[in-house]
Amino acid sequence: MSAFFRTADPHGSSGGGSGGGARDEGGTSDVAGTLASLFRDGMPVRLTAWDGSSAGPADSLLGLHLRSERALSYLVTAPGDLGMARAWASGDLEISGAHPGDPYDLLLLLLDRIALRVPGPGELVRLVRTLGPRTFVPPTPPPQEHLPRWRRLVEGMRHSEARDAEAIEHHYDVSNAFYSHVLGESMAYTCALYTDADRTLEQAQYDKFDLVARKLELAPGQRLLDVGCGWGGMAMHAAREYGVHVTAVTLSPSQAEWGQRAVREAGLEGLVEIRHQDYREVTEGDFDAISSIGLMEHVGVKNYGSYFTFLRGKLKPQGRLLNHCITRPHNHPEEAGAFIDRYVFPDGELTGSGRIVTEAQDAGLEVVHTENLRKHYAMTLRDWNANLVEHWDECVAEAGAGTARIWGLYLAASRLGFERDKIQLHQVLAVRTEDGDDGLGLRPHW
Incomplete structure (x- = not known):
């Protein structure tokens, strides 16, 4: 994220110069010029500030506007993605030429063009004099x-049941109505499957659920455990x-409430039980299949072994597990950046599909x-x-x-992360094979 988000807005003033940060003749600081001077490759969009x-480039179709001194303070006291996110969330940083609900075009332009350079000691002194010491107070x-990771570590063990519940609530209990606007009718907050470029989001989410069902070879009368x-959506x-017959569990009380109501409205009470759990x-076992769609991102890499061991214990012989989760293009554990950790997925942690396969096999x-x-x-993120x-x-x-x-x-x-292969999404299908019998045919049936 740190390279993704640096830009301006409709309220950008046309006054002032684009100099390198000196005070103008009237004695006011040239905020935009000073900030622009810190970017190694120059400023590809119009940057304006509250001081005029x-x-x-004056003809840029995209722009960034710093509305207040607080915006500048956010940027200089938390360099990288966190400072940008703070200024953006507070409304102190605005954009022009792109909608705040979809700054993709802006991020695409900035991704490869801008990198902050580290100012030397002498330049730091000049920056303090130019911008004022108050700018450097967070x-x-x-x-x-x-809260930052270290505060959360002090207040509770990572990936304990209590702390996982708190992290899930932080992200998923924003508002069911909010999610319905963003996710659409399917209320599926996981990667969809586009069988062709013209599929709608709703069609693609249906196809994703159906792919999971076909990989698991679901059939009438079977029992499915849907975790996370x-x-x-998958349960129904x-x-x-x-x-x-589906037993489905979620750590989010608002999700459970929504799902329980949807099950009743669909007339599926006899087949689906959704629990806040x-x-x-x-405690039940002997399931024919288990689906885990979007849960593993919250488990923690160090807990993969116990996660797969627990789920294996819930399967009957020849039972199948479909694990669907975001991955890295490498197999080293990697925590989310500061922006994602503080604003989106607290305690989020990813690794590659190789590590997932290894842990499943070892279990x-x-x-x-x-x-x-x-x-x-x-494509799913584009549609959201x-x-x-x-x-x-x-x-x-x-x-x-x-x-x-x-x-x-x-x-x-x-979206940019997936397009640039910085992050991936893997489905891993595994079986509780007993005495060499996996119950599968010679070729994938789906």
């Missing part, structure tokens, strides 16, 4: 920001389309198939951004302007 100063973060069930698909508290599962849906997630733009006023009314702006930034930046 400007920098960058402002209070916006209310959307979660979200709003119940399995029951409605395949006649499966940690997957580690499920006694036979891995029979893996698939990377990276490009599909970029479009929904956010279309329902911008409703989303702002529901969750506040700061939260809506954070979501626009997060979705657009994540």
